[in-house]
Structure formats: C-alpha cells, structure tokens
Amino acid sequence: MLARAVAAGAAATLPRMYLPRRIQHCRVCGANAEYRVPPDDNRERAVCTACGEIHYENPLNVVGTVPVWGDQVLLCLRNIEPRRGLWTLPAGFMEFGESTADGALRETIEEAGAKVEMQGLFSVLNVVRVGQVHLFYRARMLDTSLNPGPESIEARLFREDEIPWDALAFRTVRQTLELFFDDRRRGAFGVHVADIS
C-alpha cells in the first residue's frame, strides 16, 4: 500500500503503549460506540450502544525485503512522511489476499521497482509500542534495473560501508540490516526474532 505504509515503525512519536481508541461509531449501524469489556472477554473493546456489535482492534504486520545484489543491499529514500528524506528497506502493511512473502514482494515492486527472487524469512521484530510486527525476507535481485514508485525519491544499492546508518527511517530497518551483515560475515542466515523497545 502507499501513503499509509509510511507509519510503519514510527514508534518515536507515539506513547509507550499504543492502544488505539479511535472507534466512536459502530461500523454496522453508525450509532455511538463506547469502550467497555464485553461479556466473556477480559479487555475493553468498542461496543455499539445500539446494536451491540463488538469492534476488535489488533496489531498489524508490516512486511518487506532485504534486496541483495552481490555485496550490496537496496534501500529506498522515502518521499512520504513520516521520515521523508530518510532511507528504508522496502516495506509496508500486509494486505488481505496475500501471504507475508507476497506482501513483501509487492512492496519491493511498488517502492523500488526491483525484480527479485524471494528467499527465506529473516527477521520478525515486534514493535509493541505501535502495535506492529515487522517481518523482513531476504530477496535476491535478478538485475539492477529499478523503477521507484511515488513513495520513493530514489532507490539505490549500498555496500555495507556505504549504509547511511545515521539516516535510516526506522529502528526495525537498522536492526534488520545489522543482523543481515552479521549473518553474512559468519556465512549463515538465520531467522531472527526480537522486540524493539
């Protein structure tokens, strides 16, 4: 997805624990909703005061890739807020009708226009403060042709010593890149699970 993908991992601007309470009206009948604990539940939900519909809100997945060409990885310079002008791995919210890998591939095409072969799941990073799980796959670039979409100012390849560490958009991107280069040095790629504080 496009504009909305920008919110991925923007933890710094949000309160410590992200509990959205944005549902003021029922999606079914339009009447007022209020937050209370439904019967047989143990958490507050937005419940319709007229028809009783319960509105659940849950964490979302952000899916992306580490696109690799030889000893280089592909980053995109963000053209949208937040973090416009900072570098990111291609990533965005997972959509209905796709798997985590499907979504990661789609975002790689949308944001960079890169042609890649998907490889293994590489990082699963919980960003509890914003209610997101970020999943990055390794991806092998098939050529160096790029065609960045409107969300990206540009897309380009970086060797490890060229990575703009001080100009990365999100902590999950930094952590995924650090883990990637560590694993590449030791010659074996794992699946890394961590929490981003």
Place this chain on the structure above:
Amino acid sequence: MLARAVAAGAAATLPRMYLPRRIQHCRVCGANAEYRVPPDDNRERAVCTACGEIHYENPLNVVGTVPVWGDQVLLCLRNIEPRRGLWTLPAGFMEFGESTADGALRETIEEAGAKVEMQGLFSVLNVVRVGQVHLFYRARMLDTSLNPGPESIEARLFREDEIPWDALAFRTVRQTLELFFDDRRRGAFGVHVADIS
C-alpha cells in the same frame, strides 16, 4: 482473547479469498462509508462519504504455543465454536500491548492454565483465505499442573502416537504438530514458514 479466538484458522467455511467488507459506517462520524480506491492508493477501502476517513482492513496474527513436557505435548479440547469438541494447541488473536511471544504465553495460560518457559519461534503459517498469520512458539512446561479456562473442556498431554490426528481443530495445528515431531526426530528445531491453502 476468549470467544473470538475460536475463528482462528476456520478456513474451510470461508470463501477462497477473504476480503471483509463489513464497514458500512464511518468510525469517526457515523455517516455512510462506501468502498472505493482512495487517491494515492491502489485498493478499495471503506471511505466515509461525509468526512473522508479511510478505514483500512488488514490480516491479523494468531499466536500460540506447542507446550512440551518430556515426550508429550499439550492440547486443549475446544469448548467453543467453531470446532467445539476438537483438539487444538493453545492460541488466539494477538492483542495490542504485547509481542507475539507475550500473546502466545497469555493464550497458553488462558486456555490451559499451563506454566511454561517460552522457547523459540517455531512456525509462521499464512492462512491467506481467512486473512490470518498463525505463529507458534515452542514452550517448555515447568510442571504438569493445568487449569483450563472456559474456552477449553479439558487440557491434556499426548505422546506422538496418541495425538488425535482425526480430531484436530485447525490445519495450522496439524501442520505445526507434524513439523514439531519431524524436527524432534532429527534432533533440531527450525523456524518453519509455509502457506496453508
């Protein structure tokens, strides 16, 4: 979570591609919403005809554990629909304020009352048809005391040759158990990523 967790993985009863379109009214102002492609997007969303609010709908995570005691694993007999009377690993929808592992642990306590030490992420299973990703962790039981919650008729330990393969509630549970016993036989546990058709 409780009653709603029952929908996890109930793919057989749903159409091939799950695209919920249940938003009839705006959550902000209560006016009518209609499905159309917003500017700068490429998918239909529920957009408010009055205030313009865009309502995104995305896949959700179901998180659970494979609780292990010696050569046995813990299953719960479901007390809620769908699949009441069938066996499942403890699992349910991930909630705000928790990591994938936090949620998996919470569900293990809620559904079985088991005391466990969380271990590694074990399976990441895309259930595209219902818009869910199921993530199971291995968990080491600290004792055999159990205290099943209202969602479970009972919880009990099974050796591999006792698993009720024909009475399992969900395909993600079956696949996770098959992978678990395969890995245990070869003496090494991986992280398994797969799509459930």
